[in-house]
Amino acid sequence: MLNIADTLYNWCREARPFALATVIQVSGSAPLPPGTALAVDTDGQVVGSISGGCVEGAVYELCQQVLVDHGTPARARFGYSDDDAFAVGLTCGGEIDVLVQRVEPTAQPHLTMALEEAVSGRPIALAQIVDGPEHLLGRTLSLLGDGSAYDGTLGGENEDRAVAAQARALLRAGRTARVEVGGDADTCPEKLSVLVHTHATRPRMLIFGAIDFAAALSQAGHFLGYRVTVCDARPVFATPARFPHADEIVVDWPHRYLEHTEVDARTALCVLTHDAKFDIPLLRLALGLPLGYIGAMGSRRTHDHRLDALRETGVPEDQLARLHSPIGLDLGAHTPEETALSITAEIIAHANHGTSLPLSRGTGPIHHPAPDSHTSATRTAVQRPPGSPDQRHPGYP
Template sequence: MLNIADTLDDWCRTHRSFAVATVVQVSGSAPLPLGTSLAVDADGEAVGSISGGCVEAAVYDMCREVLDSGSAPVRARFGYSDSDAFAVGLTCGGVIDVLVQRVVPADMPHLASAFEHAVRGRPVAVAQVVDGPAEFLGGTLHVRPGTDGCAGTLGREQEDREVTERARALLRAGQSALVEIGGDTGTCPQRLSVLVHTNATRPRMLIFGAVDFAGALSEAGRFLGYHVTVCDARPVFATRARFPHADDVVIEWPHRYLENTAVDSRTAVCVLTHDAKFDVPLLALALGLPVGYVGAMGSRRTHEHRETLLREAGVPETRLARLRSPIGLDLGARTPAETALSIVAEIVADTNQGTGVPLSSLTGPIHRLLTDSASLNAAAAA
C-alpha cells in the first residue's frame, strides 16, 4: 500500500474515494512482494501493480466493483491455469492472494495521515487485517515511532495494542510482514492475520575511504535506497565534488566517526581504505556493533595481514567471522563500477539470505519469503 503512497496522498487531499488491491499472501514464485498494491479511483484512474501485468485487468475490475457497490472488502486468489494458458492467472507459476477494499478518505483520516507521513519520508507503519472474521477484515491502524498508541482501529482494543507493538518492532527493523495474532481465549479470542506495511527511514551505507571505488559504490548505494556517507580523514580527497551521489561527505578519522554515529541492524559498513592505520581501529569497532554488514577491500594477502593485526588488537574469532573480506562477490570485477556492483550484490544477498550463485543452477522458488519470526528477530536485534 505504501508503495503508491504519493498518489494515494494526493487522492486523499482531494477527497477522492478509491479501492485498493493489496498482495496479502504469496506462495511459489510471484513477481511482486507482499504488501504491493494497485489502486483505482472513482474516475477509473489506476496506479500501481500487483502482478507485473499477469492479473491486472481482473483486479482492476474487482476494484471498480467494490468501489461502485460500496461492498465489504473482498479477498481473491490468483494462480496459473494449466487447462487454459489464457485464463486469468500467474504465468510465473506462483499463487497470490489479493485483498480489495474501499477507502473513503473522510472516514479513514488515519490512513490519509499515514500516506502523508510516507510521502514526506517519515517512518510510519500501517497495519491491515487481511484474514479473519468478516467484521475485522480490512480494519486498519496507523503507527508511528516515538508516539503512544495508534490511530485507527482493527476492531477491539486488545488487538490494537498487540498489533501496535508488533508494528513498532517491524518498523525498527525496516521490514513489512504478515503477523498472526489472537486465538487465545483469555486475551484475543479472534484469530487474525494482519499485514504490516512499513515505511522506514533509509538504511545507512557507511563508506570509509575516499577512493575511486567509493565514488561508484556511493552511486550504487544511493540507487538501492541507502543513505550514503563517505568518510575519510584526508580533506584533499573527501570532497563533495568527488562524491556527488553521497548524502554526506565527512572529514574525520573513520573509527572516531563510527564511534559517534547512529547505526542499526540494516547498516552496511564498507571499508575501502586498505590502510592498516585506518582499517584496524575501524574494523575492531565495527565488528562489535549491531550492524548488518561489514566488508573490507584488499587482496587476500592484505586480508590475512589485517586479520593478524585485528587478533593482536583483541578482536575475538566470533567477531572476525562476521568480516566479509575480500569485499564483494566474485563477478570478475575490474573497474570501480564493476567492483561497486560486486559489493552491493553481496550486501543484497547477505540481507536477504541469498546464496549469491546463479539462479539457473538452483531449483525451487526464486523468491524467498521473510517469515514473521525472522522479521521480529531482526527487529529485536536493532
C-alpha cells in the same frame, strides 16, 4: 499500499473514495511481495501493480465492482493453470492472494496522516486486517515515528495493543510482514490476520576511504536507496565535488566518526581505505556493533595480515567471522563501477540470504521469502556453496 503512497495521499486529501487491491499472501514464485498494492478511484484512474501485468485486468474489474457495491471487501487468488491456457493467472507459476476493499478517506482520517508521513520519508507502520471476521476486513491502524503512539483501530483496545507491539518490531527492522493476533477469549476473542506495511527511514551505507572505488560505490548505494556517508581523514580527498551521490561527506578519523554516529542492523559498512592505521581501529570497533554488513577491501594477503592484527587487539573469532573480506562477489570486476556492483551484490545477497549463485544453476522458487528480522540482524556470514568462486578485486596483489 505504501508503494503507491504519493497517489493515495493525494486522493485522501481530496476525500476521493477508491478501491484498494493489496497482495496479502504469496506462495511459490511471484513477481511482487505482500503489501504491494493497486488502486482504482471512482473515475476509473488506476495506479500501481500487483503482478507485473499478469492479472491486472481481472483485479481492475474487481476494484470497480467493489466501488459500485459499497459493501464487503472481496478476496481472490490467482495462480497458474495448466488446464486452461486462457485462464487469468501468474505465468511465473506462483500464487498470490489479493484483498480488494473500498476506502473512504473521510472515515479513516488517520490514513491520510500515515500516507503523508510515508510521502515525506518519515517512518510509518500501517496495520491492515486481511483475514478475520468479515465486518473487520480492511480496517487499519497506524504507528508514526518511533511507534510509541498509534491511531485508528482494528476492532478493540486489546487487539490494537497486541498488533501495535508487533508492528513496532517490524518498523524497527524495516520489514513488511503478516502477523496473527487474537483467538484468546480472555484478551482478544477475535482471531485476526494482520498485514503490517512499513516505511522505515533509509538504511545507511557507511563508506570509509575517499577513493575512486568509493565514488562508484556511493552512486550504487544511492541507487539502491541507502543514505550514503563517505568518511576520510584527508580533507583534500573527502569533498562533495568528488562524491556528488553521497548524502554526507565527513572529514574525520574513521573509528572516531563511527564511535559517535547512529547505526543499526540494516547498516552496511564498507572499508575501502586499505591502510592499517585506519582499518584496524575502525574494524575493531565495527565488528562489535550490530551492523547488517561489514566488508573490507584488500588482497588475500592483506586480509590475512588484517585478521592477525585484529586478533592481537583482542577481537574474538566469532566477531572476525562477520567480516566480508576481500569484499564483494567474484564478478571478474576491473573498473570501480564493476567493483561497486560486486560489493552491492554481496550486500543484497547477505541481507536476503541469497546463495550468490547464477539463477540458472539453482532450483526452486526464484523469489525468496523475506528474511526474519532477528535472523537478518544477527546473521554473521554469507554461506557460499561448495566450489563457488573466490572473490578478487583489481589493483591489489
